Amino acid sequence: DTRHGTVLYLEDVSVSFDGFKALNKLSLYIAAGELRCLIGPNGAGKTTLMDVITGKTRPDTGSVFFGQTINLLAMDEPAIAQAGICRKFQKPSVFDALTVFENLELALTTNKSPWATLMFKLSPSQRDRIDEVLTTIGLSAQAKQRAGILSHGQKQWLEIGMLLMQDPKVMLVDEPIAGMTHQEIERTAELLLSLQGERSLVVVEHDMEFVRSIARKVTVLHEGSVLTEGTMDEVQNDPRVIQVYLGG
Ligand code: ADP
16 A cells, blocks of 8 residues: 555646646655655646645546545645645745744634734743744744844745644645755755654755755656656666756
């Protein structure tokens, strides 16, 4: 049973847009606690794959399971998020006018009015949770600063922290280091590595050096299916991968 031990199980997933197959019988298995990197040239289907997992796009055929038994194709987008699959988009969306702490406080709630949330007193356990996340994302010293004055990298970490407030089981992360300084890139690698184990991560990234620094296993997408999987060394020396990237 291939579903044993997997947190995400996609089998023979196909998605067509006006007859064009953005995903073509794609199969992907993510183990519990794993950090997997997803690479592939533009148009390979990476975004569509993320959209299928979060329920934004419904495949024409195939199976998508979360854990052993949860059929994601039977759930809508909010239900999938509620079940513990979250997505970090490339552009950070934090509330500039609020402090770092308040941004994390807001992230405690999902549906109620965000502004009402800030008027209630936090429970001690909620406060502890925020402190814990502040430590994880390395922004404890900035807790009382307005998010608007954070650097680009710090804003990205804050947004990761906001997602962590919901205690997700799976985090889908879209190009986390775009626009970051070298130092911020190193810190982001450490942060993502610290999250694996307890959670599973699927990271879409173009920077191969960064991929090498975080991922034990890399999946290469091409024309809507998995071209190959393996360590960064294995995939980088694969003639098919070289051909796809060089367009030979
Ligand atoms: P990647 O993220 O790897 O660059 P995408 O998943 O965005 O690839 O796209 C895969 C293919 O599907 C591309 O050729 C893209 O043009 C096409 N595509 C994606 N979304 C749509 C859509 N909503 N309508 C039509 N074509 C789409």
